[in-house]
Amino acid sequence: MADEYKVIRWGYPVKTNSDECVNFIDAYFQQVLYYGADRHIILKAGEADGECVLANTLIAFFLAFKAHKDALFHLHAAQCKLGVATVYEKMVFKAVSSWVEAKEPEATLDLHSQLLKDFPKDLASLKRAQVLCFYIGRPDFSLQLVEQVLPENQDENYIYGMLSFPLLEVGRMRDAELAARKGLAIKSDDPWSQHALCHVFQHECRFNEAVHFMETCADSWNACCSFMYTHNWWHLALCYLEGHAHLSKIFDIYDSHIWAALQQNNVDSPQVYLNALGLLLHVHVRGNSTDIHDRMRDLVVCLMDQSSWHQEWLLDLLATWAFAYANAFSQADQLLKGMKGRVNEMQGKRRESMQRVLLLAEALYQYGKGDYTRAYDTLGPNFNVLEYKVIGASDEQLDVFEEVWCVILINSGHISQAIQALERRVEIRSGVPFTWRLLVRDGF
Known part of the structure; x- marks a missing residue:
């Protein structure tokens, strides 16, 4: 029946009759793309519908780095309902399962590549695949994946930051700068586009420009997860270091933003x-x-x-x-x-x-x-x-x-x-x- 299926942010159907479940899934996608501090919101999707395959699959990925046994529990819960899941849900399940179960990275990337061919608007799966590419030193494949889905996402938030980073990693600095700036024109507070543009500035030794740019962005990092928050401050500190700033300036960033983050109970990475x-x-x-x-x-x-x-x-x-x-x-x-x-x-x-x-x-x-x-x-x-x-x-x-x-x-x-x-x-x-x-x- 039609009311048993809902449409998520990307426009793809999911087997659930819970509007709350879909709203929490969409909120989770936003947190992933923004590097937000509230990615645990995906747990509420499971509370809203404990039988939703997509919710359980995404919960499994969220928990994989925190509580692996719990992640496997949610994978099993998703697997038990695959028979009534949509094609999209089944493909996300296969891709995430390969990662959580520590299959060969290349096999996991192949599953993500196929998923993105069939469902190119799923930028959360693109982000997941790009993270894996980063961890195995494959910026070329990361670039290939984002270029594969770009035609379907020309005006989307976050896509150009996701394009910019692999571009700079393969040495195409001018293209990386243009992509980051295009991303910031769409969403000025995208921390990943900000981060990518700072990378370009640093590589080209434009340290004063980097400092000015990142200082204007700093307030927007407060809503980020502890990794992204401290990482962008790390970039700014390095630019100060290369720009002849006094050491007290660098240590102020360390003490106030990096060490202070480590002292909090919500460090997520x-x-x-x-x-x-x-x-x-x-x-x-x-x-x-x-x-x-x-x-x-x-x-x-x-x-x-x-x-x-x-x-x-x-x-x-x-x-x-x-x-x-x-x-x-x-x-x-x-x-x-x-x-x-x-x-x-x-x-x-x-x-x-x-x-x-x-x-x-x-x-x-x-x-x-x-x-x-x-x-x-x-x-x-x-x-x-x-x-x-x-x-x-x-x-x-x-x-x-x-x-x-x-x-x-x-x-x-x-x-x-x-x-x-x-x-x-x-x-x-x-x-x-x-x-x-x-x-x-x-x-x-």
Whole structure:
């Protein structure tokens, strides 16, 4: 009967007779695309209709990173009702199930690609697929997916931010800027378009422009989830750092927006630690170890809670450095052991590529202890930061490791190699002050 089906935001039918259930699903979609702080609203969709396949499927995805057993329960509940579900619901179920059950990433992406071919207006599924692309270092496929659905979403909120980010990740900065600006013309408070435009500014060393732009956007981040909120503040802090701002300006952002977020009970992602550690490492590598000492001490205490371990490869890498810096060697050793165990369980090319990540982790451990010679020996002479996209990190997040590499080269006495590395950085991004300071400081 017609009243047993409702239409969701994208215009696709869903098997439910509950208007409330559909309203909560649509509200969840809005939160996903906005990186909002209220994505838990999807739980209310299940309360409104516990038999709705789409509601249970989306709840399973929401819970997958928080309570995996509960996620599997909702997947099972959805599966039990697939016989009466719509085609759209069945395809979303297959795609989400593949992710939650940790199937091969490529297989999960294929399911999302097929879903988006048949239902191209489902931007939440596009976002989910792009996140997976990011975590396996496939910006090319992320771009392919958004271009695939773009003709059906020309005037939609959020689509151009989702286009801009993979464009900048494959090096098409001019196109990325145009896409971000188009997205902001449609929805000026889209934090992902803001974020993408800041990436472009940073890559092109337009730091003053970036600071002015992000300062005007900052009030709109208050409604974001803790990751997006702290991540955009992290970007702004880096722009201050490169723009000759006093360290007090950077630490004010850390204390008021990043560390403060970590102290709240509603931190919804271990990625918040990424922003805290990433910022402090940027400050540290510039020779400000004393200034970060107390903040690092407090942060390392939080990191000893192992619930944040092994959720993000980038976080594990940064935490390894932090533990070594703070002389928490037993925690560093335990973290490294866990990382090695994860890699040993992998197969084929994925395992081979992740072996390099283990070497970087060990080198960061040695760098944290100040053992630059061993750090150099661990990485070898051919370190290339671009090989580490497989950890799920943006170019801006990875760039600090190349700065660490330059410091390791200088402090381990490999001066000619340091000169070559610094000159390559100047060729690519001539406006980064830190690179020039290293060249001037050491008389290169």
